Amino acid sequence: MACDVPSNLIERNKEAFIKHHPGVWAGLDRLGKAISSLVVENGAVTNIDLGDIRLYPEAAAGWSENQLREHLQNPDRVGFENPAHCNLSPVSRRLLQDINRYFETHPPGKIEDYPVTDAGFGYIFGVGLGFHLPGLIAQSRCRYLVIIEPIPEFIIHSMAAIDWKGIFEDAAEAGTEIHFLLGKEPEATIIEIERLIITKGQTFLDGSYAYIHYYSWPIKETRKILNERLKTYYASRGFFEDEVLMMSNTYSNFRRWPSHIISRKGHLEQDMPLFIIGSGPSFDKDLPYIKKWRDRAIVFSCGTSLGILLKNGIRPDFHVENENTPQLLNNLRDFHDEYGFDGITLVASTTVNPDIGELFGKRWFYFRSHLSSSALLNGSVKVLVGAAPLVSNAAFAVVTTLGFKNVYLFGIDCGRKPEQGHHSRDAVYYQDDYDNYLEGESLELLETEFTRLVPGNFGGQVLTAWYLDMSRVSLSGLRRVSGIELINCSDGARIEGAKPKAAASMELTYPPDRQKAVLSRLEEQLKFFNAGEFLESTNLQFHADACDNFVEAFRELMDRALEEDRSFWELEQRLIEFRNENIFEMKGVLSIIGGTYTSLIRLGAFGGNRIPDDRTRMKFLRFFIAGYRDACLWMACEIKTLLQEMAEKKPQLTKAGVIDAA
Structure with a gap:
């Protein structure tokens, strides 16, 4: 039915968007022909016609009122069960002990399951005609309200139904900032939400509100991912004791070792193919093809994949390490004792344990972003971006910086198939006598962390853990901004923007045995510093x-x-x-x-x-x-x-x- 609503309401809403959210309006104004239409009955907007069906099962105003009432009686909230999300470390545990003693001597009475004040974020999934929005704004329950609408034209429809000018004014009076995320896929929406959290503050995620107005696949998927990401969001945040350790390690690495420094700047383009090899379960079936093409590629090993490669007769050109744990040093010493590291150049974060340097003849260091050591000790060196959360991300960040344009991934599974293990069968974790775990870790724990399904690189779905999923998203983002030809041979999770390719179908035409020439050309482009020299300035x-x-x-x-x-x-x-x-x-x-x-x-x-x-x-x-x-x-x-x-x-x-x- 043709729209018959007051034109002054639509015009007033248009002016409100131009005033309060001009960027949002600019996007709405560029929308093409609508795929849906308003339903107007007796002069009132009542629904959205999607063609075969309507968005609402009945008149939208009454239906939305009932939905809002049910939400207010039992709101959907993200809550944490204990303080484990607070990046507990020795200094914070000491304060937590003081807090516990305070509550023992000053019983607070009733304690609610969720925060009663200071909820930082609210997430509205779906606008539709927007009849639920004034009531949610009136509750004034959060500081930042994120409105997510996968179908942007619904915002246009809502301008004939509700008073957006009043919504913006009421939100401003309540101290609530409104942010729109329109027309995005679930992963892209989550990335934008994470950016907003980083920008606006991370403290008050506990108790965040969620409101699902209507169900669709994009909304359902976004809500599912958001809930998991918020629960694990703080797991990778830094803390004081770790920063002190990384400062000390960086200082000691530069005092003890002569080294080359990798800086994020222009390097000569490298045509030679490059393999980044992890220790994911699909490594095992790709091993014959890695061996076949080894002489035509530069090889980077990542973390525990070094031991797997050496065990199978493949000596990488570079080995990448990103962490500062004693377990990492113990693994490397074991590999070194058994195989030696002749011909392998260490590529490592400046924050690794300084004793690692003595195991390698050459060392190339890089600065990771967002660390105190990179902010205070980097001099004029530009830090690497995208080198987290895992060592495979660091390897990819390094090779993009060094100018390589044809990069192949093996064993970078970012997950596993239900019938597979979590690592290659030759990984140290499967050794009968292996006990070199971080505190609280175990083989059993590793096997229980795969709780989420994501699209597979060659179709189907694979299981992943939160940190592997973060790694996958980071790899995709860095590939997008770098423009590198990234070829994913790993039979694990799909990395957006990477080309899936079965290792058996590979064909490399680059001349063999050119590694030394390429490495020499790379080394000439990096600044060299003697022990103690880098920190002089x-x-x-x-x-x-x-x-x-x-x-x-x-x-x-x-x-x-x-x-x-x-x-x-x-x-x-x-x-x-x-x-x-x-x-x-x-x-x-x-x-x-x-x-x-x-x-x-x-x-x-x-x-x-x-x-x-x-x-x-x-x-x-x-x-x-x-x-x-x-x-x-x-x-x-x-x-x-x-x-x-x-x-x-x-x-x-x-x-x-x-x-x-x-």
């Missing part, structure tokens, strides 16, 4: 002295917080402002405190924001601010010791950040 004394300024300013900041702040939200806003104002003068201490600076607030908010009584919650907030202040001041003093010893070029550093020293 870094002014660490400036950062050490700034720790004293931080202590004085932060103490005053927390005194004002004790007097003025009435919520964890206000406390965090104060801290964000302080960080932004001092990020250059106090870059050293603020970079190393890192994620702990905010994760401690998350720890306090986890318990405090579940206290329904306002007065009781305020008393706990005051207690927490004092404990938070003491923790940050202790960290600043430890950082002062670390940076001062580095400034004095001491060959051995005091082990800073050890909680027993407090």
